Amino acid sequence: MNPYAQIIKEGLWKNNPALVQLLGLCPLLAVTNTVINGLGLGLATILTLVASNGIISLLRNQIPDEVRLPVFVMIIASIVTIIELSMNAWFHDLYLILGIFIPLIVTNCSIIARAEAFAARNPVGHSLLDGLMMGLGFTAVLIVLGGMRELIGQGTLFAQANLMFGDIATNWTLTLIDDYRGFLLALLPPGAFIGLGLIVALKNVIDVRLTKRQTSVVEPVAETASSH
Amino acid sequence: MALFRISPPYLAGANRVTKQMLQVLLAMVPAVIAMVYFFGVAVLINIALALVVGLLAEILMLKLRQRPIKPFITDGSAAVTAILIAVAIPPLSPWWLTVVGVVFAIVFAKQLYGGLGYNPFNPAMIGYVLLLVSFPLEMTTWLPVSSLAENPVDFHAAFQLIFHGETGTDWVADTVSGATPLDAMKTQIGQSILPEYIINQNLFGFAGGLGWEWINIWFAIGGIYLIYRRVISWHVPVAMLAALFIISGLTSMFAPEMTGSPIFHLVSGGTMIGAFFIATDPVSGSTTVKGRLVFGAGVGLLTYIIRIWGGYPDGIAFAVILMNMMVPLIDYYTQPKVYGAVK
Numbered sequence: 001m002n003p004y005a006q007i008i009k010e011g012l013w014k015n016n017p018a019l020v021q022l023l024g025l026c027p028l029l030a031v032t033n034t035v036i037n038g039l040g041l042g043l044a045t046i047l048t049l050v051a052s053n054g055i056i057s058l059l060r061n062q063i064p065d066e067v068r069l070p071v072f073v074m075i076i077a078s079i080v081t082i083i084e085l086s087m088n089a090w091f092h093d094l095y096l097i098l099g100i101f102i103p104l105i106v107t108n109c110s111i112i113a114r115a116e117a118f119a120a121r122n123p124v125g126h127s128l129l130d131g132l133m134m135g136l137g138f139t140a141v142l143i144v145l146g147g148m149r150e151l152i153g154q155g156t157l158f159a160q161a162n163l164m165f166g167d168i169a170t171n172w173t174l175t176l177i178d179d180y181r182g183f184l185l186a187l188l189p190p191g192a193f194i195g196l197g198l199i200v201a202l203k204n205v206i207d208v209r210l211t212k213r214q215t216s217v218v219e220p221v222a223e224t225a226s227s228h
Numbered sequence: 229m230a231l232f233r234i235s236p237p238y239l240a241g242a243n244r245v246t247k248q249m250l251q252v253l254l255a256m257v258p259a260v261i262a263m264v265y266f267f268g269v270a271v272l273i274n275i276a277l278a279l280v281v282g283l284l285a286e287i288l289m290l291k292l293r294q295r296p297i298k299p300f301i302t303d304g305s306a307a308v309t310a311i312l313i314a315v316a317i318p319p320l321s322p323w324w325l326t327v328v329g330v331v332f333a334i335v336f337a338k339q340l341y342g343g344l345g346y347n348p349f350n351p352a353m354i355g356y357v358l359l360l361v362s363f364p365l366e367m368t369t370w371l372p373v374s375s376l377a378e379n380p381v382d383f384h385a386a387f388q389l390i391f392h393g394e395t396g397t398d399w400v401a402d403t404v405s406g407a408t409p410l411d412a413m414k415t416q417i418g419q420s421i422l423p424e425y426i427i428n429q430n431l432f433g434f435a436g437g438l439g440w441e442w443i444n445i446w447f448a449i450g451g452i453y454l455i456y457r458r459v460i461s462w463h464v465p466v467a468m469l470a471a472l473f474i475i476s477g478l479t480s481m482f483a484p485e486m487t488g489s490p491i492f493h494l495v496s497g498g499t500m501i502g503a504f505f506i507a508t509d510p511v512s513g514s515t516t517v518k519g520r521l522v523f524g525a526g527v528g529l530l531t532y533i534i535r536i537w538g539g540y541p542d543g544i545a546f547a548v549i550l551m552n553m554m555v556p557l558i559d560y561y562t563q564p565k566v567y568g569a570v571k
Contacts, residue, residue: 183328184362194336 004129011133018141018196019203023110027101028142029192033153036160038146040094041101042139044083046132048105049114051079053131056119063120072115073106080106094163110138141199148195153187155180245344249304251459252505255450256311259501262446263315266373266439270319270386274326275311277390281330282310289339305344309333312352312506316498316545317359318370320389325366329355349552350512353545360540368541370408372431373439409437410497411541413488423480423488436495444500451504460510463517465503467524468531469494475532487536502531502544512552519555519562526551 017023024045032038055075056063063071084102087095095102105111114134119127150157155177162170185191263271286306290297313329333355341347360367407415409431416426426432433441454460476490493499498506507513507527514523527547534543 181363185358188361 003126007126007130008133011130011135012137012140013203016137016141016203017110017113017134018138019200021110021113022200023113024108024138025196027104027108028138028145029189029196031098031101032142032146032149032192032195033187034150034159035143035146035157036094036164037097038142039139040087040091040164041098041105042135042142044087044098044102045105045108045111045138046135047083048076048079048108049111049131049135049138050128051131052076052111053114053119053127054124055079056115057122057124057127060120068120069112069116072112072120076111076115077106091164097163110134141196144199145192145195148199149186149191151176152183153185153191154182245303245305248459249308251454251457252308253304253311255454255459256315256447256505257450259443259446259450260311260315262439262443263319266443267319267371268386269383270371270390271315273383273386273390274314274317274319274321277323277326278310278314278330279307281327282306282334285331285334286339289335290343293339293343295343300343303344306334306338309338309352309355312501313355315501316352316356317367320371320386321366322389322393323391325359325363328362329359332358345511347511348555350506350509350548353506353548356545357549360545368407368411373437408497408541409440410535413492413496414535414541417486420485422485423492424484427488427492435489435491440497441495444495447500447504451500451508454504454508460504460508461517461520463520464508464513464524464527467521468503468507468528469499471525471528472499472532473528475529479532479536493532493535497535497542498544499531502527502548506544507548507551512548512555514555514558514562516559516562516564518564519558522558522562523551523555526554 011017015021018025018028027041027045031041052072052075056072059071059075080103083105084095087098087102114131118130122130147157150159155175157174157176158172161172162168165172186195260271260275283301283306286301287297290300310330310333313333314326317325317329333351337349337351337354338344338347412429412431413423413426417423430438432438435441436444451460451465455462455465472493473490476487476493479487480489487493488496503524507524514520527544530547530550531543534540534546538546540546
């Protein structure tokens, strides 16, 4: 398989940071009570991943092996600081909601894991794509989980979209269930754990189905081969 | 000549799950009759609804998990879980409350952990706590005992209230619902009213809440029957009730202004159903003899702590779940010594 397609597949599905590596669970579980919160944190994480992967890949031959981890952390921390200050300036309300989880992106294990496992030993182009795809995979899970919890918890989707898209988005809130009483558990931390568990289970079911289909396609060939 | 190969133990299926669960259901009958007497037929509607939903959820999950349906569905464990939830929630709860609680208990707390025998938490209590945390308003407004109600709810009105949210007549929900005696006790103690005055109000009977005391006594009698039939052992209920009695006794001796009497705590809320029917769950409770004493005492203590200092009026469900979490630790430290083993 061509290396770029391989990287895309790894990040989005096969090695998805949230569903397979189960990294960065703390922000994943904490902020996904609405779609918009999930999307906001997801975009910040994508930016961090792409920038840190790119810079670390560029510097990979200059960084001495013995001190590489502190160097990675410093690079990641600088990038997160830039993103935090920018969000404070341009998306101030969203910044207030996401709060401590923006600076905490520094400690998101999936970022240092990509730096160590991929960017430190691959060329810049591959590393940038890897950062983007891992970030997108992570963000997709944030959005799906945020959507599930928002829908079950308060019966809406895209509530408070104006925090992110400005005043045009004030009416974007989709109220899918009128007069909904609210289902508090989905918005509380247990709802995040149960929701993530269900998504991981769903991914595993799909994977099992896919392998089954592949083997069932291969089998008839094997049978005809053996019957000769 | 063909001989059957018979091997010991020569018992007539004494330990079959179905038989035990039927005994549990039988032991609950008097208390359920008492509940119907005090709170009306709505209790029976809830039980019927919970049973149907519970069995359907169990069948669905067994199908999804590709397990044989008949042996698991006839063991009666889903029925016991469903009925425990149905009697724990307020009688006039809307139908979806029962459905959500029972489905969550069976699907998440029981089947997703591997079904009967593998669930670390008591499924009925998980379902109940889910409802209590998610819908505090619906879960804490109870009917007054029918002798205190201005116009008791008949079958038709109960049916309408549960399934349509209204009676079809000019009833208002607020006139048919109110706080439980435990809740009233807690609120008024918070307003610095002395418990000895509170207990004289017409919400209260000779020892606990009016009506509630009899429901508790019937649950206790059913529980003693279960001990007599060896379905449950005496350790958990005795340890739990003793712990609750001692801690509330000590508190009411030294700080009578902050607690109801020990007898009040024994016959209020879910004490007796908790002691004999919930904490005694053989799957999620402790398995060693000493461990059962520790487990029961822990449930009793936590129940009292939550009742007095917690945010909810009753604490049985939270206490049971918290102690369920402790079970592996308790079992580890209370392993019985093997006969003849030298330490």
